Amino acid sequence: MMEIGTTTTPFGRRGAKLSLVRRQVEAENTSSDRSVDKWSVFRDACEARDMLGLQDRPLSVLNALLSFYPHAELCEDKGLVVFPSNVQLSARANGISGATLRRALFALVEAGLIERRDSPNGKRYAHRDTSGAVEKAFGFDLKPLLLRAGELALMAQKVVQERLQLKRARENLTLCRRDVRKLITAALEEGIAGDWDALDAAYRRIVQRIPRDPGLQQLALLLQDMEDLRQQVFNVLDFQQNVQNMNGNADLNEQHKQNSKPDSIHELEPRFEKKQGAAAEVDNNRQNAWLTAFPLAMVLRACPQMADYTSGGMIGTWRDFLAAAVVVRSTLGISPSAFEEACEVMGPEAAAITIACMLERAGHIHSPGGYLRGLTAKARKGEFSVGPPLMALLRLNGRGERAVS
Incomplete structure (x- = not known):
């Protein structure tokens, strides 16, 4: 049974809604001994505007109503009814028209943020006692804001x-989309075998499905499809690279039969001590078994500055790349021992790629020698590989432009 307290139905020709009357009665019968900062509640209402079904104008009017409340905190003991005239409200709500003001007030009532307390003649005013304190007021009751603060x-x-999830989903989709586009373009330019036209068509179909203002669920589906496509691209690249490495390993094995001491990065750095016995065999096996995750041309696309450290300005083979890494090592001020340790832990080729990545970001590295030793320590524990920094530089340098510090 509805317990009737002090309720007022709308003045004039405005009809009464039973749902609003019930809500007013519930608010009247609910008391709160807490107090809340009025502007904190207002900011929460602004954030939740879409969930409340409110636009800018009603929130502007709510801001004006709160400005007429004389206290910093909403508190039931201090009274919660404000009674400004329409002229005063309009002035504090950026001068909106009377019709717009009425629609805004109606929206605030419908959203359950304020309640009307209409007087017998529809005017807004207050009865005061002999000391000037308000005994009873007719206007807009802010109690719903207090009760709904939590x-x-x-x-x-x-x-x-x-909003944060939506932002991150957008960022992830953008990064994944960029990876797919640039990897397909690089593969086509370098003539790597694969059905790149079909993969490019699949990429375009996904991009065409992206709406102008996608929601979180739409972005999640699009991101999943784009990540699946990126994996397909990597699978094709890995397959082709494995074929190339199988052919290359056969040549290396043949050379190993003819020469028990094949060319290595250690021969390019005279100050390195030659390893003997089991240690030398481990190094040779590592070099023969090491599989480059990306073609040499793709590595050079990510690290174009390496070509500046060769005699002819060109790098055509991995041996040329390793030789350039030795020169860059000296240029960056990295000690031979630090470079040798990196080669032992990562493998010569991976160490050389690491040096190339450091060259591209040299302006951001304070101590190259210490930086390389730190990466070597991480690699020893399995916490570092050249893939992520190489892909980051590939995205940064794009079609071969030099990175700008």
Whole structure:
């Protein structure tokens, strides 16, 4: 049974809605001994505007109503009814028209943020006692804001979290889309075997499905499809590279039969001590078995500055690349011992690629020698590989432009 307290139905020709009357009665019968910062509640309402179904104008009017409340915190003991005239409200709500003001007030009531307390003649005023304190006021009751403060805070928090998730989903889709586009382009330019036309068509179909203002669920589906396509591209690249490495390993094995001491990066760095016995065999096996994750041309696309450290300005083979790494090592001020340790832990080719990546970012590295030793220590524990920094530089340098520090 509805317990009737002090309720007022709308003045004039405005009809009464039973749902609003019930809500007003519930608010009247609910008391709160807490107090909340009025502007904090207002900010939460602004964040939750879409969930509340509100636009700019009603929120502007709510801001004006709160400005007429004389205290910093909403508190039931201090009274929660404000009674400005339409002229005063309009002035504080950036001069909106009377019709717009009425629609905004109606929207605030519908959203359950304020309640009307209409007087017998529809005017807004207050009865005061002999000391000037307000005994009874007719106007707009802010009590719903006090009672719903916790709910509004949760709504605002949910909106902020969804906005953050949406932002991250957009970023992830952009990064994944860029990876697919540039890898396909690089593969086509370098003549790597594969059905790149079909993969490019699949990429374009996904891009065409991206709406102008996608929601979180749409972005999640698009991101999944783009990540699947990126994996397909990597699978094709890995397959072709494995074929190339199998052919290359056969040649290396033949050379190993003819020469028990094949060319290595250690021969290019005279100051390195030659290893003997089992240690030398481990190094040779590592070099013969090491599989480059990317073609040499792709590595040079990511690290174009390496060509500047060769006699002819060209790198055509991995041996040329390793020789350039020795020169860059000296240029960066990295000690031979630090470079040798990196070669032992990572393998010569991976160490040379690491040096090339450091060259591209030299302006951001304070101590190249210490930086390389740190990466070597991580690689020893399995916490570092050349793939991520190489892909980052490939994205940065794009079609072969030099990175700008």
